[in-house]
Amino acid sequence: MDPPNYSIVIAVFAAILVASLFRIWVTKEKQQKKKYHPIGGTIFHLLYNFRRFYDYLTDLTHKNTTFRILYLDNVEIYTCDPANIEYFLKTNFANYGKGSFHHDILEDLLGDGIFTVDGERWRHQRKMSSYEFSTRNLREFSSGVFKTNAAKLAHLLSAAVASNQTVEIQDLFMKSSLDSVFKVVLGVDLESMRGANQGDQFSKAFDQASEMTTLRYVDISWPIKKFLNVGSEATLRKCMKVVDAFVYKVIDNKIAQQQVSGKGDILSRFLEMQETDPKYLKDIILSFIIAGKDTTASTLSWFFYMMCKHPHLQDKILEEVRAAAELDQRSAIDDIATSITEAALDKMQFLHAALTETLRLYPAVPSDGKMCFADDTFPDGFSVKKGNLVSYVPYSMGRMKSLWGDDAEEFKPERWLDHNGVFQQQSPFKFTAFQGGPRICLGKEFAYRQMKVFASVLLAAFSFKLADESKPVTYRPMLTLQIDGGLHLTAAFRIKHEVTMEEASL
Numbered sequence: 001m002d003p004p005n006y007s008i009v010i011a012v013f014a015a016i017l018v019a020s021l022f023r024i025w026v027t028k029e030k031q032q033k034k035k036y037h038p039i040g041g042t043i044f045h046l047l048y049n050f051r052r053f054y055d056y057l058t059d060l061t062h063k064n065t066t067f068r069i070l071y072l073d074n075v076e077i078y079t080c081d082p083a084n085i086e087y088f089l090k091t092n093f094a095n096y097g098k099g100s101f102h103h104d105i106l107e108d109l110l111g112d113g114i115f116t117v118d119g120e121r122w123r124h125q126r127k128m129s130s131y132e133f134s135t136r137n138l139r140e141f142s143s144g145v146f147k148t149n150a151a152k153l154a155h156l157l158s159a160a161v162a163s164n165q166t167v168e169i170q171d172l173f174m175k176s177s178l179d180s181v182f183k184v185v186l187g188v189d190l191e192s193m194r195g196a197n198q199g200d201q202f203s204k205a206f207d208q209a210s211e212m213t214t215l216r217y218v219d220i221s222w223p224i225k226k227f228l229n230v231g232s233e234a235t236l237r238k239c240m241k242v243v244d245a246f247v248y249k250v251i252d253n254k255i256a257q258q259q260v261s262g263k264g265d266i267l268s269r270f271l272e273m274q275e276t277d278p279k280y281l282k283d284i285i286l287s288f289i290i291a292g293k294d295t296t297a298s299t300l301s302w303f304f305y306m307m308c309k310h311p312h313l314q315d316k317i318l319e320e321v322r323a324a325a326e327l328d329q330r331s332a333i334d335d336i337a338t339s340i341t342e343a344a345l346d347k348m349q350f351l352h353a354a355l356t357e358t359l360r361l362y363p364a365v366p367s368d369g370k371m372c373f374a375d376d377t378f379p380d381g382f383s384v385k386k387g388n389l390v391s392y393v394p395y396s397m398g399r400m401k402s403l404w405g406d407d408a409e410e411f412k413p414e415r416w417l418d419h420n421g422v423f424q425q426q427s428p429f430k431f432t433a434f435q436g437g438p439r440i441c442l443g444k445e446f447a448y449r450q451m452k453v454f455a456s457v458l459l460a461a462f463s464f465k466l467a468d469e470s471k472p473v474t475y476r477p478m479l480t481l482q483i484d485g486g487l488h489l490t491a492a493f494r495i496k497h498e499v500t501m502e503e504a505s506l
């Protein structure tokens with residue numbers, strides 16, 4: 001046997017070694033080439049600036065359109081770049097979702113409702129609910145509910161005008177939108193606007209539970225508190241007992257009384273479709289209530305704040321409403337509400353623009369996020385790691401000159417109208433108040449209809465002023481953008497109206 005050719009063996013080993021080293025070098029090189037968005041701050045900066053949370057994010061946006069905030073165990077990427085936003089909300093939709101982070105925080109309040117889940121569980125609810133929201137039945141039923149509740153609110157204001165009282169209108173919008181969403185979703189008259197007892201306990205417990213859930217986003221010790229059942233977590237558990245018991249009772253009543261067929265409310269329609277698991281129904285219902293309550297109420301509050309800051313716009317909208325609904329100053333409150341038909345609402349293009357302009361500057365959901373499921377690269381070339389949180393910030397985007405021009409911070413409804421005065425949409429990745437992509441808000445059209453009915457009825461019947469011009473109006477740092485301390489207004493009649501005994505007793 002010939003002796004082994006050592007030079008060949010050595011050459012082969014050398015080649016393998018060189019190839020391996022080359023592979024390691026290329027991989028390292030690739031990793032080193034990954035670049036990450038600039039650091040805007042840390043969790044401690046967020047906590048320090050908590051009271052002006054969204055303005056702090058806006059300040060950071062002026063330096064970098066996309067930046068990272070470092071947490072103790074993770075990173076959150078905030079972006080105001082429409083290309084990045086379109087990418088993670090639509091183009092690579094499958095790689096970004098609620099994930100375990102949002103699901104764990106929201107689960108006690110919303111269970112497996114549409115806001116907390118991804119994948120098949122989300123798709124199923126989205127399909128069922130989008131069908132519901134597109135039906136004429138729901139549109140007609142909900143329009144009737146909005147008109148009734150807008151008229152109730154106007155009667156309540158009449159009493160305040162007659163006795164020269166100021167009103168805290170945000171609270172009234174919160175109550176009336178809760179009444180509306182309750183009627184539309186469950187078919188139940190809650191009457192919280194009239195201070196009825198029935199729903200008082202529910203609505204207080206629900207608000208408190210939402211607040212305690214919001215706290216979880218900044219309080220990393222919440223799982224320990226939950227385990228020990230202390231502090232905010234003990235409050236949350238107590239509130240959820242009240243909320244769950246109330247909703248289960250309504251579901252049981254509906255099933256027992258078989259009050260299903262022919263009703264316009266969403267619960268009846270789900271029951272009609274043989275969806276009878278009470279826990280699943282409860283999760284769906286609470287998600288709709290949370291989606292529809294604070295969002296429209298806070299938008300209406302900021303809209304009336306803008307109306308007080310720009311009183312000539314109240315006159316302009318009054319003119320538009322009177323022309324569209326064929327009203328004048330002799331019209332009574334109930335007639336005004338009845339005249340606000342679908343056709344009349346369609347004609348109110350300036351009002352539509354003014355509400356949209358309100359949402360541009362005061363978006364009901366000021367910042368909203370997802371979780372990244374696998375390492376990725378954004379269109380701007382920066383990398384995102386698996387597990388990172390990724391958020392877009394409608395509040396900051398509305399103030400960006402690069403998106404809206406030099407007058408970005410001014411309230412100008414005209415920017416939404418073409419030269420014929422017709423409303424023009426913008427890309428949902430630039431005007432992000434309703435999110436964009438497959439998870440775009442399901443209730444957008446529903447919300448506009450509700451807000452237009454309330455705004456048109458109130459502006460046709462009254463003019464409004466701030467009760468105290470010198471008092472600064474700012475937001476509470478919460479998941480929805482609410483006015484801190486409420487909005488205190490005085491009103492005067494635009495119509496000839498004698499206050500009735502019933503109104504005076506409200």
Ligand code: HEM
Nearest residue numbers: 114291292295296299364365433434435439441442443447
């Ligand atoms: C001014 C009013 C509103 C605004 C600004 C708004 C905004 C939003 C936003 C930003 C999201 C995305 C939230 C997320 O990431 O999970 C969303 C989702 C949603 N909204 Fe709205 N919303 C409004 C009113 C409503 C109303 C009145 C309803 C129904 C009663 C509604 C139903 C929903 C639902 C069901 C989703 C979940 C969609 C999904 O995950 O597929 N929204 N909305």
